Amino acid sequence: MARQSFLVDNFYYNILNQLNTKTASLSQAQQAHARILKTGYSNNTHLNTKLLSFYANHLCFSDATVVLDSIPEPDVFSFSILISACSKFDHFNRAIRLLRRMLSHGLLPDDFVFPSMLKACAGLSALRTGRQVHSLASVTGFASDYFVQSSLVHMYVKCGQIKDAYEVFVRMTHKNVVSWSAIIAGYARLGYINKAKELFNEMRCSGVEPNLVSWNGLISGLHHSGLSSESVTVLQEMHFQGFKPDGTSISSVLSAVGDLKTLDMGLQTHGYVTKQGLGSDKCVVSALLDMYGKCGCTLEMMLAFDEMAQMDLGSCNALIAGLARNCLVEDALRMFRQFKDQGIELNVVSWTSVISCCTQNGKDIEALKLFREMQVAGVEPNSVTIPCLLPACANIAALMHGKAAHCFSHRRGISDDVYVGSALIDMYAKCGKIGDAQHCFDMMPTTNLVCWNAIVGGYSMHGKAKEAFKLFHLMQRSGQKPDFISFTCVLSACSQNGLIEEGWNFFNSMTREHGIEVRMEHYACMVNLLSRVGRLEEAYAMIKEMPSEPDACVWGALLSSCRVFGNVSLGEAASDKLFKLEPSNPGNYVLLSNIYAAQGMWSEVDRVRDMMKRMGLRKNPGCSWIEVKHKVHTLLAGDKSHPQMNQIIERLGRVSMGMKKLGYLPNTKFVLQDVEEQDKEEILCGHSEKLAVVLGLLNTPPGSPLRVIKNLRICGDCHVVIKFISSFEGREIFVRDTNRFHHFKDGVCSCGDYW
DNA sequence: TTAGGGTTAG
Known part of the structure; x- marks a missing residue:
């Protein structure tokens, strides 16, 4: 008996030794776990607690859950070990799921569980759950606990509810530097600079001296609320008061300096980093690269990256982002591939950065490919990745991919996120599914x-x-x-x-x-509005009264309507401006050419063509075809024996010949047949600038009937087409390019395979 | 096992 007891004790202590959190490895713990199961010790509370703690603190949450599941009647303590670890390591959703499970067991949280739960709610900005936890704390009598109150202040701050945060704060009987710092950072983060400073002074008057954390909270809060220059001023004040800025202060300030694009200050701060030996702080280095990137100093950024003592993922990410920010898309992609090939374990920020870089630079297919690659690499997309990816789906009307991203967000519980939700709304709207966009909006909790x-x-x-x-x-x-x-x-x-x-x-x-x-x-909207209803002179008057120099959008809006209403003089005025603002945009020349063509001013049309030639721009014959065809339509609708008809048909023939040489389909006969049977109209064009012409044809004045186009086949910039889907209601539209095929019918889009 | 401050992706 004594021998058996000795063996039991020996086994027990061996296991405990194996589970020593500081020294044990995961495999040792798993061996211990297996021994516990094998020898029937799985009901031992002490061993289970040790196992739970080990797994939780080594981020092995699935193993920890297995242990929790094996406990016949888990207590608050077992749950709290796991919940606090989840909170500590930012697994906030898991923490919330565990709380729900705990409640379903009839167990109520205690003063240890509440702060962890509130931290999870803060991390997720989950206000609704945060309020529920607050109510539960009040009901159970823990709302007056010192730690719970500090956590409540923090939770409300992170959820943007500063009034609620302040209400909890003022009720605290014992305010210490932690609670003061939380509320000050909160006001600063929301842009209430005066209130933040007032509270800062109040804290001192109440006998609580600020520490480095208090100052840093104020600095980072101001920076986050967009008050970058104020955050730099506070850093200087803090320095003046005898607090030496640490890595945290410098990281915040470098980011603020980048936003302000004050390179001088950035260089000075870089000097301080070197002098104080902060160059080994990973966050500081990332912030330094970010600052150079924001200031447009990509060479300095690369230099700082090369000088880095130790390879760091955050800095790699900052470098990719900096290159992308400066439109060096290929370089960003190259560096990303290089890091990947070097075996650097890229994280969600790396993948999201490079996806975002592609989406923002017209590389939509590349963005979708990278998203797939990211998932194959086992990196979990998050609530930032999805809003970066969705514009790519929207741009190419890849509704199926968009829907897949929606399902993914739903499964991962991130569809409630305001940015995810907004991107989904935008994606559905651009893919012609306004009903689904509305549904997403209706489903959003906040x-x-x-x-x-x-x-x-x-x-x-x-x-x-x-x-x-x-x-x-x-x-x-x-x-x-x-x-x-x-x-x-x-x-x-x-x-x-x-x-x-x-x-x-x-x-x-x-x-x-x-x-x-x-x-x-x-x-631009107002000029567009006035010109589209034919009030061209009013639109022109508005342009002349604008306080700043009008841009190409404004003049472009006027020029488009000049074409519709055949206003040559204003069209010429708008074109003059546009040729200066966008000398290489062939669309502007085409629009002016259309205006001349509509008036039969063929010598002027030729003059525009010569201008284009001089600029090295090629007017696609498709444009000429549409232009002339448009004229034929107009004339046939009115007087078929128009004196210019022969001239037009002759020109149409010339254009058709030119098109034929380049492999384009229509000929005179085809067009004329087409005119007689308008319902079968088909327009074929090659590049996005021609698309503008096609859309221009549809851009008839409000109130007048739109011409019916049954089939519209367009190769090129799909995004523009999708924006016009509502104009095509009840019609079928095909949008094609070399890689994909889209079919729109009654506002519904279906896509062909991509790759 | 519990509370406040940092960089890189929207």
Whole structure:
């Protein structure tokens, strides 16, 4: 008996020794686990607790869950070990799932579980769950616990609910430097600089001296709220007060300096980093690269990267982002591949950076390929990756890929994220599925400005002005103030629908009622609106009164309508400006040429062609064909015995010959047949600039009937087409290029295989 | 096993 007891004790201590968190390896722990199961010790509370703790602190959450599952009646302590580890290592969703499980066992959290739970809610910005945890803490009497209160302040701050945070804070009977720092950082993070500074002084008056963390909280808070120059000032003040900036202070400030693009200060800070020996701090180095990248100093950035003492993933990511930021797309992709080939374990930030780089530079297919590669590499996309990927789906109308990303977000529990939700709304709207966009919006538990703008913009894109206005007003009633983007959306809806009165109301209320400065895009919408209804002179007057020099969008809007309404003189005026602003854009020349063609001014058409030749631009024969065909349409609709008819048909023949040489299909006969049977009209063109012409054909004045186009086959810039889907309601549209095929019918898009 | 500050992706 005594011998057996000795063996048991020996076994027990051996196992405990094997589970010593500091010295044991994972395989040792797994061996110990196997021995426990084999020898029937799986009911031993002490051993199970040790195992749980080991697995949880080594991030082996699935093994830890197996242990928890094996405990017949797990107690609060078992749960709290796992929950606190999940919180500590940022596995916040898992922590919340565990709390729910714990509650289902009839167990209530204690003063150890509550802070971990609140940290998880803070990390996820999960306000609703955070409030539930707060209620539970009140009911169970833990809401007055010192640690719980500090965690509550932090949770509300991270969820952007500063009033709730302050309410908890003022009720705290014992405020220490931790709670003070949390509330100060909170106010600073939300941009309340005066309140943050006031609280900072109040803390000192109450006898609590700020520490380095308090200062750093203020600095980073100000930077995050966009008050970068204030954050630099606070750093200087902190230095003056005798606090030596550490790596944390410098990382924040370097990021702020980058935003301010104050290279001088960046160089000085770099000097401080070297002098203080902070160059081995990984965050500081990443921030340094980021600063150089933001200041456009890619060479200095590369140099700083090469000088790095130790290879660091964060710095690799900062380098990729810096190259991408400076439009060095190929370099960014090359570095990414190089890091991968070197065996550096790229993380979600690396993959997201490079995907975002592709999406923002027109490499949509590449972005989708990288996303797939990322998943094959076993890197889990997150709530930042999805909003970076979705624009690629939207740009090429890859609805199936978009839907897959939606399902993925749903499975991973990130579809509630405001950025994911907004990107989904935008993707569905651009793929012609406004109903699905609305559904996504309706399903969002919390909405912010970005979500509202996405849905208002979606309806606007679809030409559904009434719905766009309704949501715009609903947004304001819900307490969300509109910004300049919201106004661009509603003004765009007005311009698409020729709603002059509403357009002026929105335009005038922007500054008067909302204090929002009118930007170039708002003027472009108004000029577009006025010109599309034929008020070309008014549009021109507005352009002349603009406070800043109009850009190509503004002049382009006028020129397009000049073509529609056949206004030669204004068209020439707009073209003159556009030729200076965009000398290499063939679309502008084509539009002017169209205006001349519509008037039978063929010598002028030739003059434009010569201009293009001189600029080295090739006018695609497809444009000429459309241009002439348009003229034939117009004439046949009116007087078939028009005196210019022969001239036009002759020209059409010449154009057709030119097209034939280049492998284009139509000939005179075909076109004339086509004119007689307008329902069978088919337009073929090659590149995106021609697409503008095709769309221009459809861009008839509001109120006039749109010509019916049954089949529209376009090769090129699909994104532009998708924006116009609403105009094609009830029609079939084919969008093709060498890699893919899209078919739109009744606003529904189906795509062919990509690769 | 519990609370506050940092860089790189939107």
